[in-house]
Amino acid sequence: MCGYTMVSSGHVEQFVEQNRHLSDFVESFRTISESEKHWKCRRAFIFRNINDYEDPNLDHLLALSMVWSNNVFLGCRYSQDLLDKVKEMAEGIVVEDAPVFKTRDEIVKQQKKR
Numbered sequence: 001m002c003g004y005t006m007v008s009s010g011h012v013e014q015f016v017e018q019n020r021h022l023s024d025f026v027e028s029f030r031t032i033s034e035s036e037k038h039w040k041c042r043r044a045f046i047f048r049n050i051n052d053y054e055d056p057n058l059d060h061l062l063a064l065s066m067v068w069s070n071n072v073f074l075g076c077r078y079s080q081d082l083l084d085k086v087k088e089m090a091e092g093i094v095v096e097d098a099p100v101f102k103t104r105d106e107i108v109k110q111q112k113k114r
Contacts, residue, residue: 026050029062034069042069044093064089075101 017023026046030039045065053061068086070076072095102110 022047022050029065038069038073041072041093041095042066045069045090048093049089072098075099 026043029046030043034042042065045068046061049061049064050058064086067076067078067082068090071078071083071086
């Protein structure tokens with residue numbers, strides 16, 4: 001699944017239990033297409049950063065969480081500055097069995113070496 005640490009309050013699951021109102025609020029952001037694994041990791045990202053993105057900036061946090069999730073789970077590419085930002089925001093979140101993606105150029109280069 002998704003391994004993570006939260007400096008301020010231990011693991012996300014404990015944080016959720018202690019902050020039920022906030023947890024219910026964050027649960028409303030889950031998309032219908034997200035698997036349990038994807039959601040747990042994106043939820044950890046949101047909880048980790050929510051204090052820095054309160055209203056009216058919450059949409060910005062949700063967009064950044066989708067960028068991070070799409071990069072990790074789907075291999076979507078974004079500008080290096082944006083990727084650096086979301087990777088910094090996700091520090092401490094470890095995705096177990098994350099897929100590995102290669103670009104076409106990497107595959108072609110690997111084939112030429114054979």
